[in-house]
Amino acid sequence: MTVAEPRIAIVGAGPAGIYAADILLGRVPNASIDLFEKLPAPYGLVRYGVAPDHPRIRKITDALHEVLVNPRIRLRCNVEIGVDVGIGELRAAYDGVIVATGADLDVALDIPGIDLPGSFGAADFVAWYDGHPDVSRTWPLTAESVAVLGAGNVALDVTRILATHASALSHTDTPDAVLDQLAASPLRDVHLFARRGPTDVRFSAMELRELAEQDDVDVIVDPEELALDEHAERMVAQFSQRRIIVRTLTEWAALDPASRTASRRIHLHLRQRPVRLLGSDAVTGIEMERTASDELGRMVGTGHLLRYDVGAVYRAVGYRSTPVPGMPFDGDLGVVTHVEGRVVDAEGAPIPRLYATGWIKRGPVGLIGSTKSDAAQTIGHLVDDLDALEREARDDDPIAHLTHAVDFDGWLRIDAAERSAGADRGRERTKLVEREEMLMHAKHEQMMEAGR
Numbered sequence: 001m002t003v004a005e006p007r008i009a010i011v012g013a014g015p016a017g018i019y020a021a022d023i024l025l026g027r028v029p030n031a032s033i034d035l036f037e038k039l040p041a042p043y044g045l046v047r048y049g050v051a052p053d054h055p056r057i058r059k060i061t062d063a064l065h066e067v068l069v070n071p072r073i074r075l076r077c078n079v080e081i082g083v084d085v086g087i088g089e090l091r092a093a094y095d096g097v098i099v100a101t102g103a104d105l106d107v108a109l110d111i112p113g114i115d116l117p118g119s120f121g122a123a124d125f126v127a128w129y130d131g132h133p134d135v136s137r138t139w140p141l142t143a144e145s146v147a148v149l150g151a152g153n154v155a156l157d158v159t160r161i162l163a164t165h166a167s168a169l170s171h172t173d174t175p176d177a178v179l180d181q182l183a184a185s186p187l188r189d190v191h192l193f194a195r196r197g198p199t200d201v202r203f204s205a206m207e208l209r210e211l212a213e214q215d216d217v218d219v220i221v222d223p224e225e226l227a228l229d230e231h232a233e234r235m236v237a238q239f240s241q242r243r244i245i246v247r248t249l250t251e252w253a254a255l256d257p258a259s260r261t262a263s264r265r266i267h268l269h270l271r272q273r274p275v276r277l278l279g280s281d282a283v284t285g286i287e288m289e290r291t292a293s294d295e296l297g298r299m300v301g302t303g304h305l306l307r308y309d310v311g312a313v314y315r316a317v318g319y320r321s322t323p324v325p326g327m328p329f330d331g332d333l334g335v336v337t338h339v340e341g342r343v344v345d346a347e348g349a350p351i352p353r354l355y356a357t358g359w360i361k362r363g364p365v366g367l368i369g370s371t372k373s374d375a376a377q378t379i380g381h382l383v384d385d386l387d388a389l390e391r392e393a394r395d396d397d398p399i400a401h402l403t404h405a406v407d408f409d410g411w412l413r414i415d416a417a418e419r420s421a422g423a424d425r426g427r428e429r430t431k432l433v434e435r436e437e438m439l440m441h442a443k444h445e446q447m448m449e450a451g452r
């Protein structure tokens with residue numbers, strides 16, 4: 001028996017999948033990797049989640065590109081696992097299958113009125129402004145006053161993009177149609193609601209400060225909502241990030257109202273949780289309840305209700321993953337069932353050759369960098385298992401039939417088309433958004449060859 005080079009499939013070309021490929025090749029240099037991605041472009045949420053006004057973070061794609069250049073990795077975009085190829089087929093054809101499909105949906109918020117027109121999920125809005133190929137090209141930016149629910153970094157992204165004047169994004173890769181619609185938005189007020197106090201928000205201090213760094217946008221904080229209870233005092237004393245957040249909010253709360261002359265305002269409300277959306281045919285307002293912390297720092301309702309007139313509500317209360325057909329999925333936790341990245345069945349037994357990494361493994365929390373350590377754990381187990389696996393040389397090519405796939409060169413052609421469209425406008429790139437247009441660029445050379 002000849003022992004073959006290990007053949008590994010990775011599903012999802014977001015940071016988790018790409019870092020997993022890189023770490024695997026560091027540990028097993030003769031491995032060959034097929035990396036499948038359902039979109040015509042790689043990079044996952046780095047391309048379709050990170051806000052366009054965060055170019056430094058977007059630049060992480062340069063490092064991810066360097067990984068993809070490795071000839072031992074065959075990128076196959078425009079291939080959806082579970083639709084075009086089944087997980088079972090991959091397991092039969094590869095020595096290991098790593099699922100890194102991330103999270104792309106909004107967590108539900110089960111309150112009355114949430115299904116009214118004018119109620120939106122952050123994940124959908126983000127996908128729209130970041131030019132995701134599979135979402136609507138138009139967004140109803142008709143409200144003068146909107147509410148954003150949630151106190152994580154996604155809530156801040158959504159708040160900032162809603163409040164930003166479109167001209168401030170004109171140098172970014174934002175699609176033209178998005179810029180045009182943002183420019184026509186009549187928005188004046190964004191009400192951002194955190195359900196806990198200032199030391200229990202999830203967003204980071206740096207992202208918070210950015211809210212006030214935009215031209216012609218004021219941030220307004222009610223000093224009364226900043227009062228620190230015993231629990232908050234303890235948090236401030238212990239954690240520097242908490243101190244910075246409280247200091248920032250305190251500075252904003254102390255600003256002279258006469259200095260607030262901007263045409264757009266962000267009202268940052270603390271200790272208020274959503275009760276219901278108001279309106280019969282569409283959102284006309286939101287009812288909130290004031291909260292407090294009990295002696296253990298737990299949030300409790302006070303029964304004090306407040307109403308705000310808003311024409312739209314964006315919930316940024318977390319992401320959730322889409323299950324991949326053929327993969328065991330824990331619906332409560334919203335992740336693949338696994339033990340340290342080894343996918344397990346209902347009895348907890350590892351399913352041979354099946355692994356997970358990234359947000360589909362860990363849940364939708366953590367920065368891009370944390371997908372690296374995550375991948376290292378999963379790859380550690382995969383490498384141990386490979387050593388024990390009996391492998392035979394195979395001369396079939398499991399991806400030969402995927403003629404609709406966009407390979408690395410195809411992606412480079414899309415990339416070149418975006419850079420060229422951007423250069424015409426003095427930017428680094430302008431994103432292509434239509435799937436067909438992306439595929440047309442990807443396949444251009446092949447079509448030319450076929451026509452010769």
Ligand SMILES: Cc1cc2nc3c(=O)[nH]c(=O)nc-3n(C[C@H](O)[C@H](O)[C@H](O)COP(=O)(O)OP(=O)(O)OC[C@H]3O[C@@H](n4cnc5c(N)ncnc54)[C@H](O)[C@@H]3O)c2cc1C
Nearest residue numbers: 012014015016037038044045049081101102358359367368
């Ligand atoms: C709005 C938003 C903004 C963020 N901004 C930042 C930031 O500024 N800085 C930071 O450090 N972190 C940020 N993050 C967090 C960061 O994006 C995540 O930590 C990271 O993207 C998770 O990586 P992943 O590879 O697990 O998932 P993803 O990035 O979601 O990648 C998963 C990939 O799998 C593909 N896929 C899914 N299903 C299939 C299938 N069936 N077949 C084939 N392919 C499939 C998807 O298309 C996607 O490309 C942000 C997150 C969000 C939601």
Ligand SMILES: NC(=O)c1ccc[n+]([C@@H]2O[C@H](COP(=O)([O-])OP(=O)(O)OC[C@H]3O[C@@H](n4cnc5c(N)ncnc54)[C@H](OP(=O)(O)O)[C@@H]3O)[C@@H](O)[C@H]2O)c1
Nearest residue numbers: 150151152153154155195202316317318319364365366367
């Ligand atoms: N610039 C960046 O670095 C950046 C940008 C975007 C995202 N990210 C990262 O991506 C990850 C996901 O971010 P995220 O913002 O989606 O998630 P998150 O950090 O988990 O925040 C979710 C927020 O929703 C709130 N929430 C949940 N259920 C609620 C309810 N029923 N009513 C009101 N509020 C509710 C939570 O409040 P409680 O805390 O009270 O539960 C929390 O404030 C995070 O790790 C984040 O740091 C980073």
